[in-house]
Amino acid sequence: xxxxxxxxxxxxxxxxxxxxxxxxxxxxxxxxxxxxxxxxxxxxxxxxxxxxxxxxxxxxxxxxxxxxxxxxxxxxxxxxxxxxxxxxxxxxxxxxxxxxxxxxxxxxxxxxxxxxxxxxxxxxxxxxxxxxxxxxxxxxxxxxxxxxxxxxxxxxxxxxxxxxxxxxxxxxxxxxxxxxxxxxxxxxxxxxxxxxxxxxxxxxxxxxxxxxxxxxxxxxxxxxxxxxxxxxxxxxxxxxxxxxxxx
Amino acid sequence: xxxxxxxxxxxxxxxxxxxxxxxxxxxxxxxxxxxxxxxxxxxxxxxxxxxxxxxxxxxxxxxxxxxxxxxxxxxxxxxxxxxxxxxxxxxxxxxxxxxxxxxxxxxxxxxxxxxxxxxxxxxxxxxxxxxxxxxxxxxxxxxxxxxxxxxxxxxxxxxxxxxxxxxxxxxxxxxxxxxxxxxxxxxxxxxxxxxxxxxxxxxxxxxxxxxxxxxxxxxxxxxxxxxxxxxxxxxxxxxxxxxxxxx
DNA sequence: CGAGATCTTGATGAAGTTCAAGGCGCGTGG
DNA sequence: CCACGCGCCTTGAACTTCATCAAGATCTCG
Numbered sequence: 001x002x003x004x005x006x007x008x009x010x011x012x013x014x015x016x017x018x019x020x021x022x023x024x025x026x027x028x029x030x031x032x033x034x035x036x037x038x039x040x041x042x043x044x045x046x047x048x049x050x051x052x053x054x055x056x057x058x059x060x061x062x063x064x065x066x067x068x069x070x071x072x073x074x075x076x077x078x079x080x081x082x083x084x085x086x087x088x089x090x091x092x093x094x095x096x097x098x099x100x101x102x103x104x105x106x107x108x109x110x111x112x113x114x115x116x117x118x119x120x121x122x123x124x125x126x127x128x129x130x131x132x133x134x135x136x137x138x139x140x141x142x143x144x145x146x147x148x149x150x151x152x153x154x155x156x157x158x159x160x161x162x163x164x165x166x167x168x169x170x171x172x173x174x175x176x177x178x179x180x181x182x183x184x185x186x187x188x189x190x191x192x193x194x195x196x197x198x199x200x201x202x203x204x205x206x207x208x209x210x211x212x213x214x215x216x217x218x219x220x221x222x223x224x225x226x227x228x229x230x231x232x233x234x235x236x237x238x239x240x241x242x243x244x245x246x247x
Numbered sequence: 248x249x250x251x252x253x254x255x256x257x258x259x260x261x262x263x264x265x266x267x268x269x270x271x272x273x274x275x276x277x278x279x280x281x282x283x284x285x286x287x288x289x290x291x292x293x294x295x296x297x298x299x300x301x302x303x304x305x306x307x308x309x310x311x312x313x314x315x316x317x318x319x320x321x322x323x324x325x326x327x328x329x330x331x332x333x334x335x336x337x338x339x340x341x342x343x344x345x346x347x348x349x350x351x352x353x354x355x356x357x358x359x360x361x362x363x364x365x366x367x368x369x370x371x372x373x374x375x376x377x378x379x380x381x382x383x384x385x386x387x388x389x390x391x392x393x394x395x396x397x398x399x400x401x402x403x404x405x406x407x408x409x410x411x412x413x414x415x416x417x418x419x420x421x422x423x424x425x426x427x428x429x430x431x432x433x434x435x436x437x438x439x440x441x442x443x444x445x446x447x448x449x450x451x452x453x454x455x456x457x458x459x460x461x462x463x464x465x466x467x468x469x470x471x472x473x474x475x476x477x478x479x480x481x482x483x484x485x486x487x488x489x490x491x492x493x494x
Numbered sequence: 495c496g497a498g499a500t501c502t503t504g505a506t507g508a509a510g511t512t513c514a515a516g517g518c519g520c521g522t523g524g
Numbered sequence: 525c526c527a528c529g530c531g532c533c534t535t536g537a538a539c540t541t542c543a544t545c546a547a548g549a550t551c552t553c554g
């Protein structure tokens with residue numbers, strides 16, 4: 001089922017998400033304790049990691065890959081409610097069934113903890129609880145930003161918003177703030193973008209084509225995107241372009 | 248400016264939100280410590296409590312009344328991103344400027360703490376940090392539910408969703424689960440409902456009229472609503488009506 | 495009672511969806 | 525190696541839903 005995906009790190013010290021994940025504030029002793037209860041899981045692109053309503057015996061951190069959190073209505077309409085990137089936390093302490101579907105968009109590696117040992121440790125370890133609070137507050141901010149996109153932006157603005165979110169994230173890995181030329185690959189299909197933005201995949205396709213015709217983006221294939229002028233893209237997204245980032 | 252709104256309680260022991268707010272897990276000693284640094288603020292209906300970007304020297308809990316959290320684009324489009332009800336927490340530890348506009352919808356009383364004493368105390372008091380984490384996770388769930396509404400529901404479903412959220416909340420104060428007949432007052436204007444749902448106020452008005460004509464709701468005046476059959480309303484909202492509530 | 499805020503209703507039009515057809519890219523098997 | 529099939533994407537045409545503009549009704553409060 002899970003063919004050998006990218007090999008996972010075994011020592012927390014060398015973990016690529018060491019400084020951003022829920023464990024980021026832990027000291028050496030705490031890390032040792034975590035190390036004793038952690039284990040890795042791998043998923044292939046397309047695989048469903050969790051179904052909404054499933055019992056889930058573990059929580060964990062994304063180590064590599066991209067996954068989506070989606071909600072579905074009986075008639076099949078679906079809305080993405082979260083995009084899980086490396087270092088993001090999956091699962092909610094204190095709840096034992098999954099609230100949303102979690103689907104791997106690319107090959108994914110997660111660093112998992114069985115729920116009850118983790119909850120015990122969290123109760124004893126303010127470093128973990130604090131970091132989780134921080135991360136949850138950040139997610140809440142992201143969700144609220146997203147609500148403005150869903151509720152009030154036009155299709156074109158929605159696409160531009162999504163592109164600039166991805167562009168900024170990719171750029172911020174390399175260096176400081178994204179300006180001028182930015183290049184990245186879309187980690188999502190057109191359909192996933194539609195589910196993210198509350199659109200149909202046809203509208204997504206049309207608006208991407210329109211942005212390309214207008215020179216806001218350059219496409220190489222369907223996934224490889226060049227943004228010649230990041231300010232222009234942010235303009236199209238309708239955001240305040242004062243460049244202010246939340247701290 | 249702030250005329251004498253509803254008189255605030257002074258002892259935490261008698262506080263109406265004692266068992267739900269951020270202080271709900273505190274023991275007697277912790278309450279005493281909080282009591283020493285707390286103070287009350289009152290706002291009149293319509294007053295802006297905070298402007299996005301403002302320096303905010305305090306955090307606090309809603310004691311009574313209703314307020315909204317909104318985000319605005321330069322051209323005036325606005326989206327509500329949170330509805331603050333009694334016991335809800337306002338402000339984010341670790342951030343010192345407000346991210347959103349906070350507007351009192353009715354007369355409001357808040358129980359406030361200056362930020363740095365509160366943060367100090369939170370660092371020493373796991374009871375507070377834990378409760379805040381719980382509350383934040385609940386808010387995140389609510390935001391995600393809301394994202395499905397904004398992204399994928401029709402105007403009629405949006406209105407039905409909002410009505411059933413309000414109806415369920417009001418009913419859950421009284422007793423267990425809402426079924427059959429429910430009566431409540433809308434705490435929001437048509438415009439605020441529109442900002443909540445990503446619609447125009449005209450569409451809100453039309454859809455409310457339509458639900459009335461179809462017998463899903465009965466209106467007495469513009470604000471007083473009777474839902475003869477809660478299941479019918481939930482059906483209209485397009486939610487799974489298995490009645491399952493998140494725990 | 496009157497004035498302003500809030501709400502309703504109608505007519506028109508634009509934005510996005512739906513349905514439909516076809517293209518591109520890629521891996522598989524002949 | 526090429527053809528075929530399949531997943532993913534693009535584009536077009538007709539249609540639906542909701543926004544916009546506009547007028548008037550109702551409520552509320554001094």
